[in-house]
Amino acid sequence: MKEATASFRVAAAQTPEFREDVAGALAYLAQVMMQAQREGATLLCLPEGYLQGYLTEDEPARRHALDLGSARFGEILAALPDQAPTTVVGLIEVEDGVLYNTAVVIRGRSVEGRYRKRHLLPGERCFQAGEETPTFEAGGLRFGINICFDTNFPEAAVEVARQGASLLLCPANNMLRQPAATAWKDRHNAVRGARCRETGVWMMSSDVTGARGDRIAWGPTAILNPAGEVAAQLPLDAPGLLVFDLPGRDPAG
Incomplete structure (x- = not known):
């Protein structure tokens, strides 16, 4: 009998x-992080630009940017739970005076690695595009990262799949003006699903929710299977934690 x-x-x-x-x-x-730990999660994903906010004007972005090797960022790591899943957090990074839209991979209060957004929107001129697409491992699960707009480019997902990853994380931040939020409400998963079908990987997105002035955020925070179908999704209008058991790859398959 097959195991x-x-x-x-x-x-x-x-x-x-x-x-x-x-x-x-x-x-x-x-x-x-503590809730995810209690749920037995191996990997946790937070939205794009989560830590300081999705700041795209140079002055506020630069004022709040963090050097990952700095004492200040060390203090942030030290404030996190000592027992938690590998956690991917979106933030604004600075290195040698250059700003990046970054997702940092944290394990055990230390930085395991980072991914810098490679495909920038016209409104993200304060950032420099990243040049690398690394993959990471958490409890035997290999994963890669595409940040929000990256998922519009097939080659971004292909590069992750080429390295043997079975999961693509998509930290996103879709706090949009009302007309755009309405237009895109049901389109994000369609775009992401196309990347799943092209590569055969699962995708997990994480987004913000709520409203600010004339802007509203509806996520979605969801899990898509390799066929591009939504396997699980949180309601669009409230914070929450989506927990999902991702099937492992069959070694004989």
Whole structure:
């Protein structure tokens, strides 16, 4: 009889927007990490630009940017739970005076690695595009990262799949003006699903929710299977934690 293939429990947080409120974002992050730990998750994903907010104007972005090797970022890591899943957090990074839209991979209060957004929107001129597409491992699960707009480019997902990853994380931040939010409400998963079908990988997205002025965020925070179908999704209008058992690859398959 053929043995059952192991599964990997993964989690994605749909969060409020924390804008220029690192202390508030950090406190919420610690709570979510502890919740994911209690749920038995191996991997946790937070939205794009989560820690400082999705800041695209140079002055506020530069004021809140973090050097991953700095004492300040070390203090942030030290404030996190000592027992937690491998956690992917979106933030604004600075290195040698250059700003990046980055997703940092945290394991055990230390930085395991980072992915810098490679495909930037016209409104993201304060950032420099990343040049590398690394993959990572959490409890035997190999995964890669595409940040939000990256998923519009097939080659971004192909590069992750080429390295043997079975899961693609999509930290996103779709706090959009009402007309755009309405137009895109049901289109994000269609775009992401196309990348799944092209590569044969699963995708897990994490987004913000709520409203700010004339802007509204509806996620989605969801899991898509390799056929591009939604396997699980949180309601669009409230924070929450999506937990899902991702099937492992069949070694004989």
